[in-house]
Amino acid sequence: MRLPLLRTCLFAPLLLLLSACGPEDPSGGDPFLQHQNDRRQAENASATQAGFMPPPELVQSMSKAADEAKNLAEIVLLQPQGTQAFQQYQRGLLHLLASRQSGLKITSEDAKGSGSSQIAQLVAAVKRKPAAILLDPVDGTDFSAALADAAGAGVRVIGLSARAEGCPVVIHCDPAAIGAAAARLALEALQRKAQDEGRSEVTGRVVQLRGPETSRESDAITTGFETGLHAQPGVILVHDAPTDGTRLPTFFRLAEAFNIQKQFDVIYLHDDAAATETARFTTEHKIRETTLIIGTGGLPGPTNGMELLRLGEIDADIARPPLVDLAFSLVLKQRAEPSFVPKERYTIPPVAVTPKNHAEFSRTRAFELPAL
Numbered sequence: 426m427r428l429p430l431l432r433t434c435l436f437a438p439l440l441l442l443l444s445a446c447g448p449e450d451p452s453g454g455d456p457f458l459q460h461q462n463d464r465r466q467a468e469n470a471s472a473t474q475a476g477f478m479p480p481p482e483l484v485q486s487m488s489k490a491a492d493e494a495k496n497l498a499e500i501v502l503l504q505p506q507g508t509q510a511f512q513q514y515q516r517g518l519l520h521l522l523a524s525r526q527s528g529l530k531i532t533s534e535d536a537k538g539s540g541s542s543q544i545a546q547l548v549a550a551v552k553r554k555p556a557a558i559l560l561d562p563v564d565g566t567d568f569s570a571a572l573a574d575a576a577g578a579g580v581r582v583i584g585l586s587a588r589a590e591g592c593p594v595v596i597h598c599d600p601a602a603i604g605a606a607a608a609r610l611a612l613e614a615l616q617r618k619a620q621d622e623g624r625s626e627v628t629g630r631v632v633q634l635r636g637p638e639t640s641r642e643s644d645a646i647t648t649g650f651e652t653g654l655h656a657q658p659g660v661i662l663v664h665d666a667p668t669d670g671t672r673l674p675t676f677f678r679l680a681e682a683f684n685i686q687k688q689f690d691v692i693y694l695h696d697d698a699a700a701t702e703t704a705r706f707t708t709e710h711k712i713r714e715t716t717l718i719i720g721t722g723g724l725p726g727p728t729n730g731m732e733l734l735r736l737g738e739i740d741a742d743i744a745r746p747p748l749v750d751l752a753f754s755l756v757l758k759q760r761a762e763p764s765f766v767p768k769e770r771y772t773i774p775p776v777a778v779t780p781k782n783h784a785e786f787s788r789t790r791a792f793e794l795p796a797l
Contacts, residue, residue: 507535540566601649608653670698697722
C-alpha cells in the first residue's frame with residue numbers, strides 16, 4: 426500500500442557548538458572590544474568628564490552606516506503566528522531575497538494570533554511609509570479601516586492569503602486545491618491497491634487530522650479533500666478530527682480512530698508537524714506498512730516534510746508554495762516601473778510530492794508561478 430521509499434542517503438555537514446570561558450578582563454585582550462568598552466563608558470559620563478574621543482575614522486564609518494540604514498527602502502512583513510514552520514520559512518526566504526538586492530531592508534512583525542495586535546502593527550507600519558507591506562492576516566480580523574488609511578497614504582499592501590480581504594493585491598494558494606491534491610493521491614493509491622487485488626471497485630477507509638478547530642484555512646482544505654474523495658463512493662472518511670500537530674493531541678486523535686476502526690488505508694495530515702507521531706503510532710500498532718500517510722507542508726529542513734518523506738515517515742506530501750517570492754517580485758517591478766498595475770489576485774497551485782519526484786523537487790522547489 427505504501428509508496429516506494431526514497432533510498433538515497435543525504436549527508437549534511439556536522440555543526441559544532443563551541444563554548445569557552447572568557448578571562449576576567451571584559452575585553453579579553455581584544456583592542457577593538459576594549460575600544461568599545463571605553464566608548465560605552467564615555468557615553469555614560471558627562472562630556473567634561475569623559476576624556477575619551479573615538480578615532481575619527483570610526484565616527485565617520487558609523488555615521489555612514491547609520492545614514493545608509495535610514496535610506497533603505499523598507500518592506501514590512503506582518504505574520505499571524507511567526508513560530509509556525511511555514512511562517513518561519515516565509516520570513517527567512519524574504520530576508521534571503523532582500524539580501525540579494527541593494528537598498529532594501531525587511532522588518533517582520535509577529536501578531537502571535539492576535540487580530541488587534543496585527544491591526545496596530547499595520548497602522549504603525551503605514552505611518553512609516555514603507556515600500557510595501559505584506560499582510561498575512563490573523564483569521565477573522567477586519568482590516569478595512571487600516572487598509573483605507575494605507576491606500577490614502579499611497580502605501581502598497583499585498584495580501585498573502587485569500588483571507589486578506591480588502592487588500593488591493595492578493596497572492597495565495599487555494600486551500601481547497603491543497604485538499605484536492607491530497608484526495609487525488611489517496612484515490613490513485615487505493616485504485617492501484619484494488620487493481621493489485623483484482624477488484625473492480627475502489628474502496629478504502631480514510632482518516633483526516635485537520636488543523637486547529639478555528640482555522641478557516643483548515644476548513645477549506647477539508648472541503649477540497651472531502652469533495653475529491655467523493656469521486657469514488659467506496660472510499661469513506663471514517664474519522665475526521667482537529668489537532669494542533671503536537672504529539673499528545675495527535676496521539677489522542679489517532680487512538681480514537683484506531684479504537685473504532687482498527688484498520689485504515691490512508692491518513693491525511695493538514696500539517697507535517699503531526700507526521701512523526703503518526704508514523705510512530707501506526708508502527709507500534711503494526712499498520713504502518715498498510716497505511717498511506719500524506720502530509721501537508723513540503724518544507725525543507727531536518728524536521729519538515731521533505732526530510733520526513735525521505736525518511737519514510739510519510740509517503741507523500743502536498744507542498745504549499747511560499748508566497749513572499751512572488752510578492753517580492755511585484756514590489757521590485759512596481760519600484761522599477763511606477764506605471765505598472767498588478768493584478769488583483771495571483772494564485773499559486775500546490776505541488777504533490779512523492780518518492781518519484783522528491784529529489785527533483787527538493788533540488789529546485791519549482792512551483793508554477795503566474796505571470797506578473
